[in-house]
Amino acid sequence: MDCHTLILTGAALSALSGWPAVALPARSSTGQSLAALMNVAGCGLGLAAVWMFFVDGPAAPLSCPSPVPGSDFIVAMDGLSAFFLAPVLLVCGLASIYGLQYWPQREGAANARRVSFFLGLMTAAMVVLVVAGDGLLFLFGWETMAVSAMFLVATEDQLAETRRAAWLYIAASHLATLSAFGVFALLYSQTGSFTYSTLPDSTSAAAVGMAALALFGIGTKAGLMPVHVWLPGAHAAAPSHVSAIMSGVMIKMGVYGIFRVASFFPEIPLSWGLLTLAVGTISAVLGVAFAIGQHDIKRLLAYHSIENIGIIVMGLGLALVGRATGHAEWVLLGICGGLLHVWNHALFKSLLFFGAGSVIHSMGTRDLDVMGGLGRRMPTTATCFLIGAVAICGLPPLNGFVSELLIYLGLFGAIQADKSSMASAAAFAAPGLALVGALAAACFVKVYGIVFLGAGRSERTARVHESGPAMTGPMILLAGCCALIGVAPVLFAPALDQAASTWVAADAGLNARVAELSLSTLAPLVPVSIVAGILFALLAVGTIVLLRRVRTSPKSLTWDCGYAAPSARMQYSSSSFAQWLVGLFGWALRPRIHLPKIDTLFPADVDFESHVDDTVLQRAVNPATRFFMWLFGLSRHLQQGSLQVYLLYILLIVVGLLLWKPAGS
Amino acid sequence: MFDSLSIHSVLHVLTVLLFPPLLLGVINRTKAMFGGRRGRPLLQTYFDLAKLLRKESVFSETTTWVFRFGPVVGLATALVAAMVVPLGHASAPLAFNGDVILFAYVLSLGRFFTMTAALDTGSAFEGMGAAREATFACLAEPVLFLGLLVLSRISSSLEMNALLGDAVARGWHASAAPLLLVAVCWFVVLLVENCRIPFDDPNTHLELTMIHEVMVLDHSGPAFGMIIYGAAIKLFVFVAMIVNLVLPFRTGNSLLDWIVFLLGTLFVAVLVGTVESVMARLKMAEIPKLLIGAGVVSLFAVILLLSYP
Numbered sequence: 001m002d003c004h005t006l007i008l009t010g011a012a013l014s015a016l017s018g019w020p021a022v023a024l025p026a027r028s029s030t031g032q033s034l035a036a037l038m039n040v041a042g043c044g045l046g047l048a049a050v051w052m053f054f055v056d057g058p059a060a061p062l063s064c065p066s067p068v069p070g071s072d073f074i075v076a077m078d079g080l081s082a083f084f085l086a087p088v089l090l091v092c093g094l095a096s097i098y099g100l101q102y103w104p105q106r107e108g109a110a111n112a113r114r115v116s117f118f119l120g121l122m123t124a125a126m127v128v129l130v131v132a133g134d135g136l137l138f139l140f141g142w143e144t145m146a147v148s149a150m151f152l153v154a155t156e157d158q159l160a161e162t163r164r165a166a167w168l169y170i171a172a173s174h175l176a177t178l179s180a181f182g183v184f185a186l187l188y189s190q191t192g193s194f195t196y197s198t199l200p201d202s203t204s205a206a207a208v209g210m211a212a213l214a215l216f217g218i219g220t221k222a223g224l225m226p227v228h229v230w231l232p233g234a235h236a237a238a239p240s241h242v243s244a245i246m247s248g249v250m251i252k253m254g255v256y257g258i259f260r261v262a263s264f265f266p267e268i269p270l271s272w273g274l275l276t277l278a279v280g281t282i283s284a285v286l287g288v289a290f291a292i293g294q295h296d297i298k299r300l301l302a303y304h305s306i307e308n309i310g311i312i313v314m315g316l317g318l319a320l321v322g323r324a325t326g327h328a329e330w331v332l333l334g335i336c337g338g339l340l341h342v343w344n345h346a347l348f349k350s351l352l353f354f355g356a357g358s359v360i361h362s363m364g365t366r367d368l369d370v371m372g373g374l375g376r377r378m379p380t381t382a383t384c385f386l387i388g389a390v391a392i393c394g395l396p397p398l399n400g401f402v403s404e405l406l407i408y409l410g411l412f413g414a415i416q417a418d419k420s421s422m423a424s425a426a427a428f429a430a431p432g433l434a435l436v437g438a439l440a441a442a443c444f445v446k447v448y449g450i451v452f453l454g455a456g457r458s459e460r461t462a463r464v465h466e467s468g469p470a471m472t473g474p475m476i477l478l479a480g481c482c483a484l485i486g487v488a489p490v491l492f493a494p495a496l497d498q499a500a501s502t503w504v505a506a507d508a509g510l511n512a513r514v515a516e517l518s519l520s521t522l523a524p525l526v527p528v529s530i531v532a533g534i535l536f537a538l539l540a541v542g543t544i545v546l547l548r549r550v551r552t553s554p555k556s557l558t559w560d561c562g563y564a565a566p567s568a569r570m571q572y573s574s575s576s577f578a579q580w581l582v583g584l585f586g587w588a589l590r591p592r593i594h595l596p597k598i599d600t601l602f603p604a605d606v607d608f609e610s611h612v613d614d615t616v617l618q619r620a621v622n623p624a625t626r627f628f629m630w631l632f633g634l635s636r637h638l639q640q641g642s643l644q645v646y647l648l649y650i651l652l653i654v655v656g657l658l659l660w661k662p663a664g665s
Numbered sequence: 666m667f668d669s670l671s672i673h674s675v676l677h678v679l680t681v682l683l684f685p686p687l688l689l690g691v692i693n694r695t696k697a698m699f700g701g702r703r704g705r706p707l708l709q710t711y712f713d714l715a716k717l718l719r720k721e722s723v724f725s726e727t728t729t730w731v732f733r734f735g736p737v738v739g740l741a742t743a744l745v746a747a748m749v750v751p752l753g754h755a756s757a758p759l760a761f762n763g764d765v766i767l768f769a770y771v772l773s774l775g776r777f778f779t780m781t782a783a784l785d786t787g788s789a790f791e792g793m794g795a796a797r798e799a800t801f802a803c804l805a806e807p808v809l810f811l812g813l814l815v816l817s818r819i820s821s822s823l824e825m826n827a828l829l830g831d832a833v834a835r836g837w838h839a840s841a842a843p844l845l846l847v848a849v850c851w852f853v854v855l856l857v858e859n860c861r862i863p864f865d866d867p868n869t870h871l872e873l874t875m876i877h878e879v880m881v882l883d884h885s886g887p888a889f890g891m892i893i894y895g896a897a898i899k900l901f902v903f904v905a906m907i908v909n910l911v912l913p914f915r916t917g918n919s920l921l922d923w924i925v926f927l928l929g930t931l932f933v934a935v936l937v938g939t940v941e942s943v944m945a946r947l948k949m950a951e952i953p954k955l956l957i958g959a960g961v962v963s964l965f966a967v968i969l970l971l972s973y974p
Contacts, residue, residue, distance in 0.1 A: 373787070375729050386731075386781075395774040396767060408766045415818045415967075424971055427814055431807040431964075434769065438806040441777050442799035449784025449795070455727050527761035534759075535745055535771070542737035542891065549887040550722045550733075558725040558786045559883050561872050572784070572792025580800040584953060 002059035003049040004075050007085070007131055010045030013038050014092070015124035018117025021105070026113060032105040035116035036096040039123060043093030046085060046127055053082045054495055066136050071194050073140075076133030079502035080263070083339055083495060084130045084256045087346030090481075091248045092123040094350070094474035095241040101470040102357050103155075103239050111155050115239060122148035122245065129253055135184030135194035138260075142180055142253070146173040146221075149250055152242045153234045165233035172220050172230035176254065179217020183261055186210045198506040202265045211272060214261035215279065222254030224313060225283035228306045229617040232290075235302035236366065240357025243298060247305045248350035252342050255312055259338075262316065263503045270324040274425055277317025281432040284310030288439040289585040292446070292578045293612025296366045297356045300447060301349065304392060307436060308345040311404065312338045314429055318410045323504070325423045328513035329522055330410045335503050336496040336519050337406030343492075344399040344485060348391040351478035355385035358467040358475070359451060363460055368450050368574040371461060375452035378466040382452040384475040389444035391482040394437050397532030399485035404433065406523055439581070446577045455568040487532045490525040493518065575610050582612060590615050673755040676923065681747040684927070685901035686710035686894070688934040692861075695938025710897065714890050722886030727787040735782025736888045740895035742775030747902050749825050753926025754915050756826040764825050765813050769806065772858075772899065776802055779892075783880035790872045794879035797949075801864065801876070804956035805857050811963035812847040812854075815970050819844070829909035837913065840973055846966035848910045853959040855903040855937070857952075859896065862941040864952055874949070904933045 017038035021031025053059075061076035077085070096119060105112040122145055129141030150173070154166035186206045190199050199207055220227040231251070235243045262268075287306030294300035315338025322330030358381040359374060360366055375382035391398035408430060415427035456462060466472070485492060496519050504514045519525070560566045582591050589612045596606035638649070690707035697704025706712070724732065748759040749768050757764075780798055783791040817823055819840060820832030836844050857864045860877035872879050881892050908929035916922055947955065 373727070375731070390774070390777065393773070393777065394770065395777060396770055401770055404770075405763055405766050409763050409823065412763075412814070412817050412823045415814045416821045428967075430814060431810040431960075434806040434810040435803060437770070437773065438799075438803040441773055441780075442803060445777060445780040445784065445795060445799055449781060449792070453729065453731060453781065453785040454787030454792075524761040524763050527759075527764075528767075531745065531759070531767060531771075534748075535741060538741035538744055539737055542741050543734070546733060546737055546887055546891065549718060554721075554723055555726050556723055558727050558788045560788045561790055561882070566788065568787065570789045571787050572789055572796060577792060577796045577799075580796060580953075581803065584800070584803075 003052040003056070003077055004059050004062050004131070006052065007046050007049035007077065007127060008062075008075065010042040010049065010089075011124040011127040012042070013045065014042030014120045014127070017042065017096075017120035018113070021113045021116045027106065029105045032100060032112060032116050035120060036100055039096040039120045040093045042120070043089040043096075043123065046089040047093075049077075050082050050085050050089070053077055054498070061133050063133075068136055068194075071136055072134070073137040074133035074195060075131050075137070076196075077131050079495075079498035079500075080259060081130045081256075083499040084252060084342065085127065087252065087343050088123070088126045088130065088249045091346055091350045092119070092126070092245055094354075094477065095119065095245050097470050098241045098244070098354055098357070098474045099239070101468045102241055102361055111157075114151060115155055115242070118148040118151045119242070119245070122152065122250070126249065126253055130256060133196055135187055135196070138257075139177070139180055139184065142257075143177055145250065145253060146170070146177060149173070149234075149242075149246060152246075153238045155239050155242070156237070159237075161233075162237040165230075165237035169230045169234040172227070175227075176218055176221035179213040179220070180257060182213045182217065183210050183257075186213075187264065196260065196264065198266055199264050200266075202267050202269065207265065210261060211265070214258050215276060218254050218257040218261070219279075219313075220254070221251060222258065222309050222313075223251050223283075223306050224279055224309060225286050225306060226616055228283075228287070229614060229621050231306060232299045232302040232614060235305065236296055236298040240298070240353050240360060243301075244350035244353035244357070247302065247353060248346040251305060251309060252346060255309060255342060258313070259316060259503060262320065263506055266506050266508075268320045268323040268507075270321065270422055273317055273320030273322075273324045274422070275317075276320050277314055277426055277429050280310045280313030280315075280317050281429045282310070283307070283313065284436045285432055285439070286585075286588055288436055288443060289581070289589060290612060290614070292439065292443045292585075293582045293589050293591060293610075295368050295574050295611075297359065297368055297447065297451065298353070298366050300368075300443070301352055301356060304352075304440070304443070305345070305349060307440065308341065308349065308392070311407065311433070311436065312341045312345070314338070314433065315341060315403075315407050315410075317429075318407060318414070318426060319503075321414065321423055321426045322410070323507055323510060325417070325421065326510065327413070327417070327423075328510055328517055330413055331504055331510060332497075332500050332514055332517050332519060332522060333406050333410035333413070335500045336523075337403050337410065339496060339499050340406065340485075340489075340492065341400075341403035344391070344403050344482070347478050347481045347485070348388045348398075348400065351384060351388040351475055351482065352392065354471065354475045354478070355381050355388060358471050359464075361467060361471070362464040365460070368447065370458040371451045372454045372457040372568060372571065373452070373461055374456075374464055377461075377464045380466060380472045381475065384472070384479045385452065386448055387479040387482055389448050391486070393441040393444055395441070396528070397483075397486045397535050399482045399489075402486060402489040402525075402528060404437065405528070406519075408433065409523055442581060443578075446574055450572075450574045450577070454571050457568050457571065457573075486528075488529055490520050490529065493520040493525060579610075582610070588615060590619070673919070674758040677748075677752055677755060677758055680752060680927075681744065681898060681901070684930075685897035686714065688900055688904060688930065689897055691931055691934040692938040692941065695935050696942050699939070699942035710893065714894055717890030717893070718887050720886040722884075722888055725786050725883055728785045728883070731778075732782045732785040732883070733888060735778045735785075736884060736891040736895065738778035739775045740891045740898070742771045743895040743898040743902065745771045746775075747898055747905075750902050750905050751826050751829055751909060752905055752923075753909065753912070753929070754919065754922040755926075756830070760824055760826045763823050765817075765823055765828060768825065769809060769813075773802070773806075775895070775899075779880060782884075786883045788883065790875075790879050791882055793873075794876055794882075797876045798880060801857055801952060801956065804953055804960065805854050808850050808854050808956065808959045808963050811960065811967055812851050814967050815843050815847050815963075818967075818970055829906060829913075831913070831915075833910060833913035834915075840970055843966040843970040844910070846962055846969075848907065850959045850963045850966070851903075851907055851910065852936075853955070855900075855907060856940065857956060858903060859900045861937055863944045863947040863955075866946050869946075874946075901930065904930045904937075907933050
């Protein structure tokens with residue numbers, strides 16, 4: 001059995017995993033268990049296929065006739081798709097297990113069956129999308145994924161907010177679908193087939209159109225900054241394990257689309273590379289800036305997805321700059337940094353969403369400002385969340401550091417480039433990435449501190465309990481993966497090399513030079529492991545010294561500068577922690593601040609509130625939508641609902657056509 | 666990546682472990698001289714550390730293991746950062762391509778846990794300190810990286826030893842202006858990262874106006890000792906970078922070079938003390954302006970360097 005048969009069998013198993021639950025009674029949990037079992041089995045088979053691919057190399061493509069005459073559906077796994085498949089399969093499988101306790105069928109009845117059904121379908125759709133070797137099968141998987149995700153976002157459709165989020169999601173998602181159709185239609189016009197292949201040139205209008213549609217159209221799905229508007233609401237509204245899939249892997253499908261389309265071009269103009277790099281940097285900086293202002297733990301994590309997609313696209317931009325200027329090492333560093341960040345983000349972001357889900361499951365709310373001190377009551381969740389937080393900030397010795405290091409190496413390479421080359425401009429992304437890292441650290445100190453540390457800010461925190469093993473197990477596994485990539489990145493270098501050489505294959509001249517390089521010689525992967533070892537050793541020594549030196553430690557209150565009766569309400573809140581940074585980014589965030597004026601000597605109780613809404617949604621998309629509603633509303637006058645009026649319209653048009661004489665006839 | 670375990674590596678480790686607390690003493694003595702006082706002994710920080718290690722710790726009931734772990738991470742990360750920075754002519758024992766990124770990020774890791782430990786106490790004051798530290802770090806980090814861009818272009822390398830090594834001496838001939846700007850901006854980074862006046866006053870008595878000191882209000886005993894020691898090492902690391910930048914000259918005699926380097930660090934410490942003595946603390950709201958200003962100047966340095974033929 002070759003890897004294609006194996007992965008398609010797995011995908012079929014995942015796609016069918018929801019049926020038993022639909023057939024069985026709504027209140028029985030057997031259906032959900034079966035669904036989870038089948039989806040995990042499907043994902044397991046898929047991972048085996050990916051492993052087989054990396055060990056045995058590519059298999060012969062499969063093809064079968066498609067509904068479109070003259071075109072076949074082609075299944076062809078290559079280095080790039082195998083690389084994207086691994087996180088899809090891992091995260092979807094774990095999410096099924098997590099859902100058993102997070103969204104149990106016994107409590108959720110009807111919508112739990114829906115979640116099981118569409119979760120399996122979405123897994124299969126993503127697998128099909130990635131293994132596709134032609135545009136038609138890609139679109140088939142893409143649309144199935146987009147629609148399944150819509151039903152998953154709308155799980156709690158009794159809430160108006162959820163329905164709004166689902167509508168916004170499906171509208172934005174179809175914009176991306178439309179762009180994908182455009183991309184493959186243009187591919188057909190250039191090469192005469194929907195099969196992935198190299199374009200004849202990169203300068204024709206069609207090629208430029210493909211590039212623009214990929215970055216800004218398919219980029220909608222990925223959540224790049226100006227076109228991210230659907231993302232925060234949809235991630236917040238969906239159940240947490242679905243958010244983990246959406247943020248961890250579904251938006252990566254948009255990234256996959258961009259990477260795939262970029263691999264079609266035989267050469268890349270420098271301006272494309274610099275533009276991509278700029279879009280990525282802006283996305284990363286503003287994504288994290290918006291995240292800092294949020295009070296809703298899931299909206300906050302959603303904005304971090306925008307940030308991380310930005311970092312991935314920075315890697316791509318660097319690789320494109322490298323291709324434009326013929327620097328093979330930037331290509332390798334950029335593409336490997338971006339791709340490794342795809343894995344890393346899938347791991348730590350789904351870990352963080354699982355952690356957030358565990359908190360929400362226990363607290364019953366997503367509001368950060370009523371939490372506090374949960375670390376003592378749910379130690380496993382807290383520790384796993386902390387590992388995810390350190391990883392997402394790109395700090396050593398975890399995985400986020402490795403991928404950001406690769407991108408930094410490339411960007412610093414750009415500053416050392418030849419004199420008077422515009423490529424040096426790429427280096428200005430490096431301080432941007434440093435800013436992103438510092439902002440992310442600020443944001444995750446805030447989240448972790450407000451949720452898990454300090455004293456509880458509401459009654460509810462006293463009733464919190466640790467989640468069950470089906471929820472903590474996947475978190476522990478993901479945390480372990482984060483640590484593994486961080487400590488031994490060299491293990492993953494061969495897979496990255498292979499994906500990079502697949503990506504650059506269209507560029508005949510550069511291909512050979514990239515093949516000569518290898519990531520493990522270009523980047524300090526072994527020193528990273530050694531530093532991680534030194535760091536762990538020092539931490540162990542420090543902890544032991546501290547534990548041995550600390551003698552009888554009488555417990556007491558927090559000192560609080562002599563105030564003997566501190567209350568939990570006096571703690572810093574998420575807004576107060578973020579206040580300064582939100583102020584510094586006020587030009588973009590436009591925070592809504594409700595600040596009561598106090599002008600009497602003995603004022604009554606007053607409230608202070610500040611919210612950071614999505615600026616693009618509020619200031620651009622919503623006004624534009626209202627304008628179009630008004631514009632199309634004008635045509636409503638034509639709709640009278642009486643048959644006679646419509647007959648009159650027909651008569652008028654017929655008369656008009658009779659009178660109309662086109663010139664020349 | 667490792668030098669053969671030469672005498673320099675041993676000296677490097679010993680210097681990093683033993684020398685940094687002296688800098689705090691020098692700064693304090695400078696400030697005392699400006700104030701017309703005799704000041705505390707130069708070795709006072711060593712005495713303080715010895716005393717703290719023998720004392721017992723008090724832990725608040727609100728805190729968890731994160732609170733105790735914070736000082737350990739702070740010290741461990743400062744030590745790792747000190748291992749990649751060359752001390753004068755002697756190259757660092759831990760060196761590889763890209764170690765400058767590690768340097769910045771490992772210090773971030775320490776900061777992350779210091780801030781987390783502060784939030785663990787549930788005190789408004791410590792939350793305030795953590796929020797300020799987080800904000801200023803966001804503004805200081807790009808300044809550091811813009812400086813690294815300049816040095817990376819001058820030295821065509823991304824390894825600390827080369828970045829702050831002989832290439833700097835050549836750089837002062839060919840492109841002195843950008844280097845000068847970087848040196849000034851990094852001095853600003855040194856002041857803000859190590860919580861000195863005009864950004865933060867380590868000796869202030871009012872918690873409301875503190876940044877770093879207020880984050881560690883609740884720490885006591887050996888844990889507090891680790892924090893002070895870690896802070897001294899971090900100060901030493903930044904001072905060493907400045908000294909590498911402004912004194913890239915070699916005498917040829919390695920003993921003499923060591924002495925020149927150590928005197929250089931003492932001189933920078935005197936400079937820090939002088940700044941602390943002659944300047945008032947900035948208003949809290951002015952701090953971002955100064956840091957953004959430093960960022961703009963560094964950006965200008967990069968553009969200036971790129972404009973050279």
